[in-house]
Amino acid sequence: MESWNRRSFVKSAALGTAAMTLFGSCLGKNMQKEKSGESRFQISLAQWSLHRALQGKQLDHLDFSKKAIEVFGIKAVEYVNQFFKDKATDSNYLAEMNKRAADLGVKQLLIMIDGEGGLAEPDDTLRNTSVTNHYKWADAARTLGCHSIRVNAFGTPHDPVALHLAAVDGLGRLATYAQPLGINVIVENHGGYSSNGKWLADVIKEINMPNCGTLPDFGNFCIRREGGDQWTTPCVEEYDRYKGVSEMIPYAKAVSAKSYDFDAAGNETKIDYSKMIDIVKKSNYSGHIGIEYEGTRLSEDDGIRATKKLLEQLI
Numbered sequence: 001m002e003s004w005n006r007r008s009f010v011k012s013a014a015l016g017t018a019a020m021t022l023f024g025s026c027l028g029k030n031m032q033k034e035k036s037g038e039s040r041f042q043i044s045l046a047q048w049s050l051h052r053a054l055q056g057k058q059l060d061h062l063d064f065s066k067k068a069i070e071v072f073g074i075k076a077v078e079y080v081n082q083f084f085k086d087k088a089t090d091s092n093y094l095a096e097m098n099k100r101a102a103d104l105g106v107k108q109l110l111i112m113i114d115g116e117g118g119l120a121e122p123d124d125t126l127r128n129t130s131v132t133n134h135y136k137w138a139d140a141a142r143t144l145g146c147h148s149i150r151v152n153a154f155g156t157p158h159d160p161v162a163l164h165l166a167a168v169d170g171l172g173r174l175a176t177y178a179q180p181l182g183i184n185v186i187v188e189n190h191g192g193y194s195s196n197g198k199w200l201a202d203v204i205k206e207i208n209m210p211n212c213g214t215l216p217d218f219g220n221f222c223i224r225r226e227g228g229d230q231w232t233t234p235c236v237e238e239y240d241r242y243k244g245v246s247e248m249i250p251y252a253k254a255v256s257a258k259s260y261d262f263d264a265a266g267n268e269t270k271i272d273y274s275k276m277i278d279i280v281k282k283s284n285y286s287g288h289i290g291i292e293y294e295g296t297r298l299s300e301d302d303g304i305r306a307t308k309k310l311l312e313q314l315i
Contacts, residue, residue: 039315040281040285040286040287041280041286041287041288041289041315042075042076042287042288042289043074043076043288043289043290043291043308043311043312043315044074044076044077044078044107044109044288044289044290044291045068045072045074045076045077045078045290045291045304046077046078046080046112046256046290046291046292047061047064047077047078047079047080047083047112048080048112048292048294049291049292049293049294049300049303049304049307050064050067050300050304051080051300052300053300054083061083061084062096062097062100063100064077064079064083065077065097065100065101065104065106065108066100066104068106069104069105069106070104071301072301072304072305072308074291074308075105075106075107076106076107076108076109076288077101077106077107077108077109078109078110078111078112078254078288078290079108079110079111079112079144079146080111080112080114081111081112081113081114081115081116081137082114082115084097085115087140088136088137088139088140089136089139089140091143094140094143094144097144098143098144098145101144107145108144108145108146109146109147109148109254109288109290110141110146110147110148110149110150110186110215110254111137111140111141111144111146111148111149111150112149112150112188113134113137113149113150113151113152114152116130116133116134116137116151117129117130117133117154118130118152118153118154118155118156118170119131119134119151119152119153119154119155119166119167119170119171119174120153120154120155120163120164120166120167120170120171120193120194121154121155121156121166121170122155122156122157122159122162122163122165122166126155127155127166127169127170130170131170131173131174131177134149134151134174134185135174135177137149138174138177138178138181138183138185139181141181141183142181142182142183146183147182147183147184147253148183148184148185148186148215148253148254149178149183149184149185149186150186150187150188150215150254151171151174151185151186151187152187152188152190152194153167153170153171153187153190153192153193153194153200153203154190154191154192154194155167155192158192158193158224160193160196160199163192163193163199164193164199164202164203164206167203168203168206168207171185171187171203171204171207171212172207172209172212175207175209175211175212176209178211179209179211183211184211184212184213184253185211185212185213186212186213186214186215186252186253186254187200187203187204187213187214187215188214188215188216188217188220188256189214189216189217189220189221189239189244189248190217190220191220191222191223192223192224193223195220195221195222195223195239195244196223196239196244197239197243197244197245197246197247197248198247200214200247200248201214201247201248201250201251204251205251213251213252213253214248214249214251214252214253215252215253215254215255215256216244216245216248216249216252216255216256217256217258217292218241218245218256218257218258218259218271218273218276219241219258219260219270219271219292219294220258221238221239221240221241221244222235222237222238222239223237223238223239224236224237241271241276242272242275242276242279245276245279245280246279249279249280249283249285250283250284252283252285253287254287254288254290255280255285255287255288255289255290256289256290256292257273257276257289257290257291257292257307257311258271258292258294259271259291259292259293259294259295259303259306259307259310260293260294260295261295261297261298262298262303262306262310266306266309266310266313267310268307268310273310273311273314274314277311277314277315281315289311289315291304291307291308291311293306293307
């Protein structure tokens with residue numbers, strides 16, 4: 001494959017300089033906030049937290065912003081494209097989303113993109129298709145006033161070197177398309193080698209563009225599952241979640257607070273939230289931390305409330 005990095009070396013170097021300037025500016029702002037006692041962090045709600053209600057038609061996608069603010073008191077939302085997958089180019093539908101969010105004073109932060117192909121496919125044809133499939137979502141994100149689209153660095157076969165080369169090319173070309181739109185392209189640890197914190201950090205570092213980064217998720221650190229299934233079979237290779245978040249957080253443009261269940265004291269039972277938030281606090285990240293409740297014992301509403309309460313205590 002022709003290397004994106006070779007084709008864009010000069011441009012990338014210039015953008016890297018701009019990124020360092022921005023980094024210094026953000027660091028200064030973070031220090032000012034800390035001195036004033038103002039939190040660097042706000043809480044947002046990821047739409048996947050209500051996926052059962054949405055899939056069961058108990059909640060309409062257009063009412064997500066309303067539920068976020070009126071039921072949970074959360075003023076910023078993160079969308080999942082599968083809940084409006086045929087509306088990416090529907091200007092009237094996007095305008096209605098904008099109107100409803102604006103009327104409620106809700107910020108639309110990002111769109112999580114699934115089902116459009118892996119941006120780390122070593123096969124050139126598959127990867128090229130994946131890149132172009134994402135263009136419409138970058139356009140939609142701009143229309144909605146979002147700052148990012150979350151994408152997947154998936155690909156086969158399970159070869160970290162081949163996947164790295166493909167990811168640098170695929171993500172780099174998509175970020176090049178999204179940059180004039182003012183949209184970030186961010187990668188979540190979402191299975192496969194994207195759940196290896198060092199592998200993903202190395203990819204982002206090589207791309208070296210200020211609008212290409214990560215979305216560290218407190219969960220999702222299974223690299224390989226039994227039988228090769230991506231989601232449902234037992235995990236046979238798992239990456240250390242705290243190490244992974246530490247490696248990804250320097251490149252983060254969003255953070256996903258995954259949660260599954262809570263004990264009687266309100267602590268998350270599978271993830272040490274205090275340790276995770278401490279990692280985020282020690283970084284230079286400033287912005288929203290998105291609630292993504294994925295448990296089954298508590299209802300979706302109660303799981304969101306429990307996650308919000310814990311985050312408020314910690315941040």
